[in-house]
Amino acid sequence: MSEKRSVNPWLKTGLEMGPVVLFFVAYLRLKDRSFLIGGSEYEGFILVTAAFIPLILLSTVILWRLTGHLSRMQLVTAVLVTVFGGLSVWLNDDRFFKMKPTLIYVLFGSILGIGLLRGESWLRKVMEELMPLDREGWMKLTRRLCAFFFALALANEIIWRTQSTDTWVYFKTFGLTAALFIFFIAQSRLFRDHALNNEDGDAT
Structure with a gap:
């Protein structure tokens, strides 16, 4: 590699x-x-x-x-x-492209869900360097993000099936990006309560 x-x-x-x-x-x-x-x-x-x-x-x-x-x-x-x-x-059918965000969010929500069923946070494996949290923090964040991904998938399905292409494009460009930003801002208390000090390690 x-x-x-x-x-x-x-x-x-x-x-x-x-x-x-x-x-x-x-x-x-x-x-x-x-x-x-x-x-x-x-x-x-x-x-x-x-x-x-x-x-x-x-x-x-x-x-x-x-x-x-x-x-x-x-x-x-x-x-x-x-x-x-x-x-x-x-x-020559725009429906396939509009389904793409749904599949992305369902896929990643499912991946996180499988890890949770195994008692693991697979989110931790890819984001640990960015956010040093204890094990409980990673599990909480993973559960929340898993549910959030499925919610975004559902929202995308509702928008593209019931609204105009204009509305979907604005939702895809700005709505989904803003939703992810707001989600992580809303986790500030979790990041504070479960942050690891530089000298600390996770015993689990």
Whole structure:
């Protein structure tokens, strides 16, 4: 495996969020247009989705080359964007791409849930360096995040099935991101109560 390397945090954030921002901007410009390609008519949303796939793959490859490391979430997101975005373009049906966040959140909620059933916090394995917590803290945070992922999956299903594409795009671009930010801000008391001092270790 490649050695994990540090990278400018602003550059890292730009590579992670840039494709999403470009998708949103392109959608706003093309949403009311349709295009005749190869005898088939495609809405602007489908063309923007088609452009988003290579963009997210390129940003993922650049992140890997710069850092020597990709998280499981980054890998899964890239794969699901390619598969479900590709299905939307191929079948000229935007529903597949709209399902993608649901599958991502169900997948990660299920992974955390399986760990909890085994009495383990698999979240701890990937985030321990960022947040040194005791075992009880990790278990509480994992249970909450597991439930939160399933709630986001349900919210995405309700939005894309009952609301307009415009509403879903705004929800996907801003709503889901804001929800994750608010969730972790809301855990500040847990982080305080279960934080480990630098010199302390977790005896369990």
